[in-house]
Amino acid sequence: MNDLFQSLFQLFESSPVLVAAYDGFDRLRYANRAFRSAYFIEPEEMPFWPDLMRRNHYAERGTVIRAEDFEEWLISTQSRRGKVGFRAFETDLVDGRWLWMTETVQEDGWMLCIATDVTDLKASTREVRQDRDLAIKASYTDELTGVANRRFVTARIEDMLQGQVTDESPLPGCLCVFDVDHFKIINDQYGHHNGDLVLKDFAKCIHRLVRRTDCFGRVGGEEFVLTLPATSIEQARLIVERMLVGVRKSRPLKDRPDFKYTFSVGIAAAQVGDTAISLFSRADRALYRAKLAGRDQIHIDDASSDRPSQIG
Numbered sequence: 001m002n003d004l005f006q007s008l009f010q011l012f013e014s015s016p017v018l019v020a021a022y023d024g025f026d027r028l029r030y031a032n033r034a035f036r037s038a039y040f041i042e043p044e045e046m047p048f049w050p051d052l053m054r055r056n057h058y059a060e061r062g063t064v065i066r067a068e069d070f071e072e073w074l075i076s077t078q079s080r081r082g083k084v085g086f087r088a089f090e091t092d093l094v095d096g097r098w099l100w101m102t103e104t105v106q107e108d109g110w111m112l113c114i115a116t117d118v119t120d121l122k123a124s125t126r127e128v129r130q131d132r133d134l135a136i137k138a139s140y141t142d143e144l145t146g147v148a149n150r151r152f153v154t155a156r157i158e159d160m161l162q163g164q165v166t167d168e169s170p171l172p173g174c175l176c177v178f179d180v181d182h183f184k185i186i187n188d189q190y191g192h193h194n195g196d197l198v199l200k201d202f203a204k205c206i207h208r209l210v211r212r213t214d215c216f217g218r219v220g221g222e223e224f225v226l227t228l229p230a231t232s233i234e235q236a237r238l239i240v241e242r243m244l245v246g247v248r249k250s251r252p253l254k255d256r257p258d259f260k261y262t263f264s265v266g267i268a269a270a271q272v273g274d275t276a277i278s279l280f281s282r283a284d285r286a287l288y289r290a291k292l293a294g295r296d297q298i299h300i301d302d303a304s305s306d307r308p309s310q311i312g
């Protein structure tokens with residue numbers, strides 16, 4: 001086996017094809033010579049993907065990013081990155097090369113990236129293909145906040161419900177429904193534009209704490225959902241508590257530096273026989289209880305918390 005690994009390793013190192021593997025935290029764990037050279041990575045370095053993209057963007061190298069605001073681009077790209085088993089797309093580098101990139105994702109979040117140089121292939125139809133990719137991206141993105149939209153996140157709830165349940169990972173996962181508190185009052189007092197800024201800030205605050213295996217999306221006005229595959233109710237509670245703390249500290253309105261806001265959360269654990277709709281309604285019912293109990297807090301769906309065997 002060691003010989004096989006050694007030969008594979010040498011092949012990867014000498015191949016012009018770009019090969020890399022990221023772990024579930026989106027940290028680069030392996031990149032062959034071609035990949036390191038295209039993205040300016042030192043041999044022993046293991047950067048996180050967002051840091052790698054950020055530093056290359058500011059050094060004007062690596063991937064071409066066609067967006068005015070890099071951080072907004074990052075939120076919208078990360079909202080869909082590594083959330084489906086396989087995807088393939090065309091991407092270009094600042095040095096003028098075009099790559100055909102494939103991403104294969106395992107259930108534990110590890111991702112294999114393989115890219116080939118297609119600079120010389122069918123350049124004439126490239127614009128059409130790029131327009132198609134942009135249209136696909138737009139159809140899965142919430143326009144205001146840049147995070148996933150209802151359609152994309154609903155498909156991820158369905159993926160989670162179909163996920164493999166094993167001894168190590170006995171749960172399909174949890175669904176959280178988030179709702180910004182007293183949002184109508186925020187709109188009425190500070191204006192719709194500032195209301196929009198609050199929603200954007202909320203998406204940014206939560207997005208920072210979302211793992212790559214999870215999916216966060218906006219499903220309505222001030223309502224958002226978060227899928228947490230293979231996560232127990234107790235783990236879900238800890239993750240969401242950090243989010244509540246993060247949002248409490250945020251001051252999103254520059255001209256109103258004292259303004260702060262909160263949100264409430266309902267969490268439900270997926271159960272055998274659940275559909276996206278039944279799971280969502282239990283989490284939504286829990287959200288309603290969190291609102292009734294005074295807001296700025298989490299309520300766990302009764303059916304989920306009554307089942308100690310499901311708590312990891």
Ligand SMILES: Nc1nc2c(ncn2[C@@H]2O[C@H](COP(=O)(O)OP(=O)(O)OP(=O)(O)O)[C@@H](O)[C@H]2O)c(=O)[nH]1
Nearest residue numbers: 179180181182183184185187192195196221222291
């Ligand atoms: N600025 C802005 N407002 C929106 C958007 N979508 C929905 N809204 C507003 O969000 C408000 C939601 O208010 P409600 O559902 O009454 O809830 P709430 O005021 O947040 O109160 P609680 O949820 O009970 O804490 C409504 O006034 C909507 O008009 C949007 O994209 N931008």
